Amino acid sequence: MEVQVTVGRQTRRSPIGELSEATGVPVRTIRFYCDTGLLAFERTGGGHRTFDAAVAVDRLLLIRRLRALGLGLAAITEVLGGERSIGEVVDAERAALDIEVEALAWRRAALLAVRDSDPDDRAARLELLAGVADRTVAQDTLVMFWHGALSALPPDLLDAFVTMNVPMLPGEPSPGQLVGFAELVAAVTDPAVRLLLKQQLWRRDPFRVRDRRGLLVGVAEACLEVGSRLAEGVPPRPGAELDRFVDAHARARGERDTPELRRQLHIGGSGARVDRYWSVTGELLGDPITSATALSWLDEALALSLPGAVDRIVPA
Template identity: 55%
Template sequence: MTGDTRGRLIGIGELSRSTGVPVRTIRFYCDEGVLGSSRSSVGHRVFDPVTAVGQLLMIRRLRALGIGLDAIVAVLSGVSTVAEVIAAERGALEDELAALAWRRASLLAVEDAAPEERAERLEVLAAVQDRHRVYDSMVAFWRELLDPLSPELLDGFILMNVPDLTTDRDPRHIVAYAELAMLVADPGFRAVMSRQLWRSDETRIRHKRPLLTGVAEACESAGHLILARQPPRPGPELDRFVDAHAAARGIRDTPRFRRQLLSGATDSDPRIHRYWNLTGEVIGAMTTGAAQDWLYRALEQSAGSSGHPRASARRS
């Protein structure tokens, strides 16, 4: 700006020369309600030089960073700060980049498949492009199955056992994620997973929350042994597991009851093993499913031994 512009208004041409913004662009901003103006006595647009120049320069700088007009209006009107709209734009950009990375990994997964597997893999991966919806469906699956569990334990279970591929772009993991989504969507899979959890008809359980809490504690203890590479065996971990089931039914721990727990289980169902293997592959850590399998193997040993199950555990 040159000269003294105090107390006078300037036309659109002078504003264009002062800022380097083309007249047609200034006119567009005015028509869209981004830049304020008034009309002269003959109907021409006129502007306060100080206010209009400052706003126009701000508009140009924010537009250069890809900020939308609505957000710019919010800044100019004082509804939002520059920092707030920049942060929002960055968040949106990160979401967009994540979606693109997911698509790229999916394309690589199809491209890398053997020719005879490509059509099937394409079908599987097409169903998980909305990864947020898939994650929500997995969370809903476990929330329904573990509904009696306390909110704290349930949230902890989901954190440890439900893969969240927010940052993971490994094509192998995306394929595994797609398979997990298909399993969760299978009504038959929910039935076998429920059977594994309750070890019988769910309606026969009197005290569900203590059962789930006890099983969670047993799985945690078994997890430490798995990490220490200890093979399945009867012991306090299994006793805690059986105690939880017995108490939930209002009965005692006996050899017969342990055999009943085996006959009522579905641990050998290949879908369960597939689900937990895929989960472990994606998460890269031990899962509750691995602990459940360890306890199941220990229960097989205990039920097949002679004498009282806890006595056999002590002898081992």
């Protein structure tokens, strides 16, 4: 596309070769900018392109400098047309570059994780890491599992749970962090593990729960209290935290707090794979106190509250 310009003032016209020499931009590139509408020109009677020397030099230098920053022609066109400022397009390019850098760091961690694995385990490691090839999809998978499992929670408590219990990897994860994160994603996509994780919250007979929202709110509040006890190093014991936990289950089921209900709520562990899930979660969060450790504390406190267990209660 040729851009014909009518000049209403006396200007010095420069041929394309002179413009190339003044700016260091190759002639073929200047022709391309002309054809794409980035650079205005006129033609002589002999068909040669000529340019307003002052305007064309400034414009070409700006185009060259923006291209050196990696900006595309679409962004440069917007700058030259006054649609966006240089600051705006530079910020947008930097944001896009940050995403690319994180994607490369994620890929590098995956490559190192495969390289450093035992040769006999590499096939399994490759399969595991394939599940987190897309960082965004992987993180969404983990978050959405818990959003689904805890959909009855009020938004503030749900956000607090996700913050406390769902790790988000740094921009440049280590191979070990990436492998751990891949384990978590694999766990929440496994129906058997998903069921066990939910069982930690609902305990047995989930179909008898009439008020799921009330139950989750009560359990979340009890776990927050237990988190403080864990931070203080207080061992499992019957008390206000356990009573709140049991009361939440009793109310949600339309029952009373009885020894039989406490016996039913005591699950005594959820299996090695669930334990592994929470162990890895604690490692990635850099905090051993998670909802799982709070629920384990409550489960041990439940056992101590059952008939015949009084002599095993640890004093506060």
